Amino acid sequence: AVGTDYTQPYTNDQLYFEFGKKEGLVNIVDDFMINLLADPRTRTSFEKFDQARIKAQLVEQFCEILGGPCKYAGAQMKPIHASLNIDKAQFNALVEALQKAMDKHQVSFDTQNKLLAKLAPMHRDIITR
Numbered sequence: 285a286v287g288t289d290y291t292q293p294y295t296n297d298q299l300y301f302e303f304g305k306k307e308g309l310v311n312i313v314d315d316f317m318i319n320l321l322a323d324p325r326t327r328t329s330f331e332k333f334d335q336a337r338i339k340a341q342l343v344e345q346f347c348e349i350l351g352g353p354c355k356y357a358g359a360q361m362k363p364i365h366a367s368l369n370i371d372k373a374q375f376n377a378l379v380e381a382l383q384k385a386m387d388k389h390q391v392s393f394d395t396q397n398k399l400l401a402k403l404a405p406m407h408r409d410i411i412t413r
């Protein structure tokens with residue numbers, strides 16, 4: 285599982301290749317975290333934690349979701365976010381930060397939406413207020 289009991293990874297590695305494989309994901313997630321730390325809606329959550337560790341976990345999670353050769357071994361989404369008091373505006377800000385990073389790395393709109401479609405349902409494990 286990739287952090288929830290309902291998220292099914294894509295079953296071939298086409299999307300993983302469209303994201304530029306591991307190297308592409310590392311670059312996208314680096315910019316994603318820069319964007320999260322630049323936005324006041326998300327900075328206050330992320331600044332207190334080990335960002336290098338979170339980025340490494342995000343790369344593994346996205347890699348597995350996109351059908352790549354990875355196995356996410358991080359925390360489940362519900363318990364890890366439970367004490368963070370995350371609202372809908374913060375969740376939306378995170379999606380924007382990811383879109384901005386994917387745009388910068390020239391991931392096509394359709395391909396971006398394939399990843400977002402797997403992340404969006406996670407709102408029910410992450411938003412707690």
Ligand code: HEM
Pocket residue numbers: 287325326329330333334337338341342345357358359360364365368370374375376378403404406407410
């Ligand atoms: C679909 C949306 C999201 C996904 C896929 C996601 C994914 C992740 C992952 C993979 C981790 C690392 C788990 C681990 O260390 O084992 C994590 C941790 C974290 N996330 Fe999220 N997250 C999402 C939304 C959010 C939002 C909206 C916020 C706050 C604005 C947030 C704040 C954090 C923080 C602060 C941590 C570190 C918690 C800790 O180490 O105790 N996340 N997230």
